[in-house]
Amino acid sequence: EGVRQNVYTGVLPDWDDVERLVAQAFDRYRDRDDGAQADYIPALAEVDPNLFAIAAADVNGGVHKIGSVDVSFTIQSISKAFVYALACDRLGRDAVRDRVGVDNTGLPFDSVMAIELQKGHPRNPMVNAGALTTTSLVPGETFGEQWQLIRETLSAFAGRELQVDEQVYRSEALTNQRNRAIAQLLESYGRIDVDPLEVVDVYTRQCSLLVDVTDLAVMGATLADGGVNPVTGATVVSPDVCRDTLAALAASGMYERSGEWLFEVGIPAKSGVSGGIVAITPGKGAIATFAPPLDEAGNSVRGQLAIGYLSRTLGLNVF
Numbered sequence: 001e002g003v004r005q006n007v008y009t010g011v012l013p014d015w016d017d018v019e020r021l022v023a024q025a026f027d028r029y030r031d032r033d034d035g036a037q038a039d040y041i042p043a044l045a046e047v048d049p050n051l052f053a054i055a056a057a058d059v060n061g062g063v064h065k066i067g068s069v070d071v072s073f074t075i076q077s078i079s080k081a082f083v084y085a086l087a088c089d090r091l092g093r094d095a096v097r098d099r100v101g102v103d104n105t106g107l108p109f110d111s112v113m114a115i116e117l118q119k120g121h122p123r124n125p126m127v128n129a130g131a132l133t134t135t136s137l138v139p140g141e142t143f144g145e146q147w148q149l150i151r152e153t154l155s156a157f158a159g160r161e162l163q164v165d166e167q168v169y170r171s172e173a174l175t176n177q178r179n180r181a182i183a184q185l186l187e188s189y190g191r192i193d194v195d196p197l198e199v200v201d202v203y204t205r206q207c208s209l210l211v212d213v214t215d216l217a218v219m220g221a222t223l224a225d226g227g228v229n230p231v232t233g234a235t236v237v238s239p240d241v242c243r244d245t246l247a248a249l250a251a252s253g254m255y256e257r258s259g260e261w262l263f264e265v266g267i268p269a270k271s272g273v274s275g276g277i278v279a280i281t282p283g284k285g286a287i288a289t290f291a292p293p294l295d296e297a298g299n300s301v302r303g304q305l306a307i308g309y310l311s312r313t314l315g316l317n318v319f
């Protein structure tokens with residue numbers, strides 16, 4: 001397939017092309033078996049590594065999907081993008097920027113050293129330190145109220161009520177000593193000013209929300225559509241918040257590989273350890289993938305390949 005250059009025109013790719021190219025991307029990479037799935041959360045190690053799904057959703061509400069589309073998986077770090085959007089929407093961009101930052105750390109997502117090097121500043125909302133700080137800022141009188149708002153907002157992004165995978169939640173809650181350490185370190189620097197262990201609990205729940213690949217694509221398409229869910233028509237966040245969230249994703253959504261990703265694929269994206277990725281082209285739509293085996297940075301191997309292919313063939317690169 002040729003490389004398409006329609007990026008600055010704002011013209012949506014032809015819908016029949018999307019269907020055909022999503023199927024081609026699936027066939028091209030379905031047999032790739034490199035990478036390793038995350039096992040630091042025991043429940044994630046048990047997932048079938050062969051699962052593979054792709055969904056594309058555009059700003060008109062159209063969806064194409066293929067593969068293991070009926071399989072649900074926990075959203076994990078992809079939640080960080082949507083909770084960040086929620087926090088910016090409720091508190092304003094500057095309040096969140098001052099507390100969390102927007103620059104890449106150049107270090108892994110769960111790095112303690114990154115926090116120490118910046119004297120307690122998380123640098124960006126897509127690493128665990130920044131995500132925990134962001135979650136701590138979500139409005140609510142109680143941690144229960146914060147959690148309700150997070151669940152309702154992520155559900156509005158998806159266009160249906162999302163539920164927690166209790167097994168993954170419990171598995172991670174028993175093994176997330178590192179996140180507890182990070183939250184307490186942030187408290188020691190005055191960066192988190194509520195009970196850090198409760199913040200970790202809300203964060204662990206948000207990571208354990210179950211989605212399928214179509215949910216992720218629609219969540220991404222809502223950011224592409226200026227905060228209006230293109231399937232339900234609900235306004236979830238403001239257009240300014242979408243712009244700010246996509247800027248943060250461009251800088252840090254693919255961890256310390258974000259520069260490489262922008263150079264090769266050119267679409268703001270967020271990945272998670274359960275094997276999901278969502279990539280968002282403003283004004284057009286989003287591509288989501290699910291394939292559990294990850295590279296060393298924690299990004300799904302087949303997901304990156306499929307999104308790269310669709311970026312080139314559909315002209316989704318924003319540069």
Ligand code: DON
Nearest residue numbers: 076077109207271272273298
């Ligand atoms: O914080 C954690 O360890 C997980 N709940 C989420 C991690 C994640 O998805 C980040 N990366 N790939």
